[in-house]
Amino acid sequence: MSSEVAIKVENLSKCYEIYDQPRDRLKQFLVPRMQGAVRMRRSQFFREFWAVKGVSFEVKKGETVGIVGCNGSGKSTLLQMICGTLNPTTGSVQTHGRIAALLELGSGFDPEFTGRDNVYMNAAVLGLAKEEIDQRFDEIAAFADIGHFIEQPVKSYSSGMVVRLAFAVQAMIDPDIFIVDEALAVGDEKFQRKCFARMEELKSKGTSILFVSHSASSIIELCDRTLFLDHGVRLMYGPAPQAVRAYQKLIYAPEAEYKRLVEQYLAADQSGNAVDTNKLDNAVLRSVETNEPDGDAFDAGLVPETTAIYPTQGAEIKSFSILDAEGRVVNVLQAGKTYQVQVAGHFMEDFNGTYWGLHIRNVSGAVITGQRFPEDGTFFERVKAGSDFNVKFSFQMSLLPGVYFIGGGVWSNQEPSCAHRIMDAIMFRVVPGTKLNSFGYVDLMSGPPEAAVG
Structure with missing residues (x-):
């Protein structure tokens, strides 16, 4: 593993055994063993569900990588395997340095302990000595900004207070790898802005960040590259704006168009050198754009689910x-x-x-x-x-x-x-009607840029 790589994921997969009835689990434990003893073909009483299948990618030191995909696409399962809280079925994960992760709201907190006790307990799990925690406690408490509740049991906290404290503990210890799974959606706008500013600060210090979010704007603004997953499979790994655009196009596509796009994304992602992400993504987008209508049109698949x-x-x-x-x-x-x-x-x-x-x-x-x-x-x-x-x-x-x-x-x-x-x-x-010189949401350009050089 190169010294410039913080996370290396190779052919990572996670399969779950799905049992239709409780007794099938007992059958799976006993029957195949009995069949094996008499050299019969072993029966299987479960269905396989691959939450993640054959995913590979690298994250460089100091790089921020976003992960996008619909619910059930394998994002959280992938992060749990990278953190080591879930064992993969196949494949490997290599990480370099201290990992801090904010995966589930309040995970790792004891609800009976006070906020102060939980800070010390979580920081100790992350490898900090008591003296180090003493030095950083005031900074953690100030970032969480929950006032006197720091001395109250966590069970009395609101969901927003829990995520404030959890983020403060994980982010203020200066980790080498910081992993965030959509937990920031719970905080208010002011706290979210503070969290994003802290993530930018960590990035400037060389921390590698894995960031899962359904917010396209956050992914584009924060991330250097983005991993696009669908049903546990990698469809794209490249520049954030291109991956987000491909994701948005897919989630609003009619069923027939959905299948066609998945095939195109997979073919483009697998057709060449996986390191050459710019080439892969541009090939995908060119193939997609050729199917856009030449004029105004009505797409029956564009139906909001948030009405x-x-x-x-x-x-x-x-x-x-x-x-x-x-x-x-x-x-x-x-x-x-x-x-x-x-x-x-x-x-x-x-x-x-x-x-x-x-x-x-x-x-x-x-x-x-x-x-x-x-x-x-x-x-x-x-x-x-x-x-x-x-x-x-x-x-x-x-x-x-x-x-x-x-x-x-x-x-x-x-x-x-x-x-x-x-x-x-x-x-x-x-x-798009023509080639673009603008980015963001609104094109305010009134004419081509002018420059004098030299």
Whole structure:
């Protein structure tokens, strides 16, 4: 194992035995032994489930690697095998240096012990002497920022307090390898920002980080490379933006398209030298882009699973839709074009001071942009019960390629203030129209960059 490599995973697999009935477990223990004694073919009373199958990759020292994939793709199982808390069925894991891991909320904490006791116990397990813990305790307590609860039993903590203390212990001991499995989603935004800043600090000191998250923006911002898993199999290992884009395309693809994409990703990943990740990922993306429509289109597979419909309080939104220049309903949009988002519905009661709002969110839930009608400070003063509404918001599609969600509502400056609201009502995908010079979420470039060198 090279001195520049912190983690080396080779052909790693984990298989679980699934028994349909409890007695099958006893049969599996007794019958094959009896059959073997008389040289009969051994029976099997379980089904095999491969949570991880044949995964290989390397993480260099000081590198941050993200891991993405749907629920059940093997992310947590892989991390447990790397940490040594789970034995692999086949394959090997080599690590170099002290590992700190935040895998499950409160794992390793004794609920009867105080926060202080758990800090000392967890730090000792990680290899710190009591004198070292004494020197770092104030720093750990300050980072966790749970006040006097540090002296209270952990069983009295909220989930957010548990993750605060757990992260503080693991991150403040300056590990060589730091592994985080989605636990930060529990903390509030202020604490999450502090955690990400600490992870950047650890990275600058040479710590290697493995980071599992469903937040595309966090993966892209934090990670140098990203491992994309699907049903326990590696589909891609390369630059974070490319792997995240491939992941987003896969999870929203119809079943037939899903199978085709998986085959393309696997073929590209296995076709050449696995170290040449840029070549592999670019090949995948080129093959995917050739299947994008030349113009606006409607993809029936783009259906959000995060739609939240608020109670109706005198009005009801019947539909959201995106219209192209010809008035067709579309959800695969071309960068640079203009579209209208139409919100239609019905008033069941009289309203005064009414207005409509619309927002566009990214996959991680951040509001990218929004519009209000009428403009801020003005309202529809009188709306009669029984009236229908049809409001059209115009957008210049300056969003960069990716998947986005549209939601909105009807409000009043009187009670009830929210007549009706739907979150993530519809979703759409933006596909590239030309070569891109921008990155992030919005293309604000008004002309090509200019430079004077020398």
